[in-house]
Amino acid sequence: MATAYGIHIGNSSGCLAAYSNGAPAVIANDAGDRVTPAIVALNASEWEIGLPAKSGQPSSKSIIKHNKRLMNCDFTEEDLAYVEASSSCRIQNEEKVVYEFETSETTLCLNPDKIATKIYSKLFTIASHSVGSDGDLKLVLAAPLHWSNASRDRLTKCAELAGFDVLQVISEPAAALLAYNITEDAAEDLNVLVYRLGGSTCDASIVKVSAGFMTVEKNIFRSDLGGQCLTQDLAEYIAQEFKQKWKLDPHESRRAMAKLLHHADNCKHVLSTLNSAHVFIESLLDGVDWSQNVTRARFENIISSRITACIEPAQKAIESFDGKISKIVLCGGSMKIPKLQSAIANLLPEAEVLSGISPDEVIAVGCAFEAGLLLDMPESNLTDINTEVEFLGRDIYMKYLDQTIKLFKEGTAPFSQNMTTVDPGEDVKNINFTLHENPDTEEFAAESFNVEKLSKPFTLKATLEQSKISLQVE
Known part of the structure; x- marks a missing residue:
């Protein structure tokens, strides 16, 4: 039995959602978090993905952040510089982009696709543990709107290497609308x-x-x-508070600033839901610990110039x-x-x-919703972008009792539906529904319903099929 999943991996974090019992739901990772950091690190000879890669001593391991920027086939020099500045391993860009990881025994070289595959593998493990029975893990992915088909294909291959069966790659805005079922x-x-x-x-x-x-x-x-700008502002504020009290400047230590940014990022997320957050940084600089409460009002004042x-x-x-x-x-x-x-x-x-x-879950939820819909559809080639679809050529009206409504407008897609509430009154036993190409033309289809046993008012569902319009009482 196949299970439908949706995944969105951004530059900073990734989210996994599943479609079950007619609704999508986010799946928490092994740490109980609903969102997993999109960070990969090599700690000695051990690979760490997610929260373990983000936590701990940054100076003791090689870390890759914002790998998604380099998954875009059309990445710029600014993208490369950004990834280099935020990561702690060497990046070569001669014929192809390669990360160099130094170990005690050798030097490992991995490209951005292999890093992305490791992140998808982490999410595949989480998804596998959530499945009650063996079966294919069907997946819909989201990609930025401006990405080319080649960039989307790279995402698909990485997810498939991790074990998923990718049904489709949709744009991030489309996934966001699907999450709230706006199209329906x-x-x-x-x-x-x-x-x-x-x-x-x-x-x-x-x-x-x-x-x-x-x-x-x-x-x-x-x-x-992005949110990194806000994190940086909060870290600068904490650094100034620390300097004012202890006359020590965290800017003089790269390790100290890395710890500051890590704790400032956690504080920012806490303040998104709570009115205050406690920041405790052990041995921030020269063995001095730092403890401070930050209120949401203070944080909003710090970032006010960025809004x-x-x-x-x-x-x-x-x-x-x-x-x-x-x-x-x-x-x-x-x-x-x-x-x-x-x-x-x-x-x-x-x-x-x-x-x-939650905004960091919206796109993954939309992908899971789309995956659930696709599993209910007949098998089709979802990668063919030249599929021909016949749309309704003119407006369709429906008449009943003394009412005339526009049922479907010109250009409506096949299998679209219209839900109409009908209040027949106490003395009406039967209602005839007739369809017309405009209010003044003769009918081309009719349907009659006995309403004595129906609740009043009732809902009439009209479905635009390939060669007819079907009417059904709900």
Whole structure:
């Protein structure tokens, strides 16, 4: 029996979700965390993935961070420099990018694909332990909107080498909308702002949803904005507090600053849900420990100068779009920060902000939802981008009693549905439903229902099939 999963691996963290009992749910890792750091480290001769790689003494092991940037076939020199600055091993970029890991016995050389495979293998182990019976682990992945097909293929191969059976790779904005089932719930055309602020990158997309189909109208991507900027500001604040008390400067020690950034990042995540966080750093510098409480109000004051820059991509996307935006979907771990959520919401006061799912889990949940849908579909070639689909050629109306409604509009995709609430009144025993190409033409199909035994009002479900429209009482 196959199980459907969704995975989103960003530059800083990864999330695994499964589709079961008709709904997606996030699966916690072996440490009980719902999100796993996308970090790989070689500690002596032992590979560490996730939290073990992030924790401990950074100076004692070779660490790779932000590997996803180099999984993009079109990565830039700025991407390479960013990964080099945040990692602690040598990176060669002659014919191909290679990480060099020094051990006591030899030098290991691994490319970004092998690092990505190790992260997927970690998630495969977590997924395998969650499955009650043996079976294929079907997977849907999410990739950045601007990635090429070649970059997406690299992701697929890494996941397959880890043991997954990859069904499809979808874009991150599409996964975000699927997580909230916006394509199914939308009774009419609507525009949605999908804003993702991750660890080191950011993008704003305006997506039009029409008859179950999504079209990206605007997209702005920034590789210089992310939660790392906020972490750096908090670390600088703690460093200044430490220096003021002990007259010792953590900036003089690379090890001290690495520990500061690690604890500042943990503090930032705690303050996303709680009003205060305690920071304790053992032997920060010259054997001196540091203990401090940081309130959410203090943290928001520290990052206040960054807020405008963080929401700038969303503001530019909104200003360049001529239309009403009805909903906002927040993604990325940094969007858990209440101050940032409020700043985005204030850009569109009349729009509904969807926040029922943790922002760092949204994309993985959407992927799992898509995987569940695909398992219920007949087998098809999901990699063929030239599949022909016939859309409805004209509007379809439905008449019943003294009502006339537009059932499906021109351009609607096959297998779309329309749910209509019908209140027949006390004296009505039978209702005839007739279909028309416009309100004044003769009917081309009819259906009659006896309503005496039905609850009043009742719901009528219309389904647009390949050669007919079926009507069914729910």
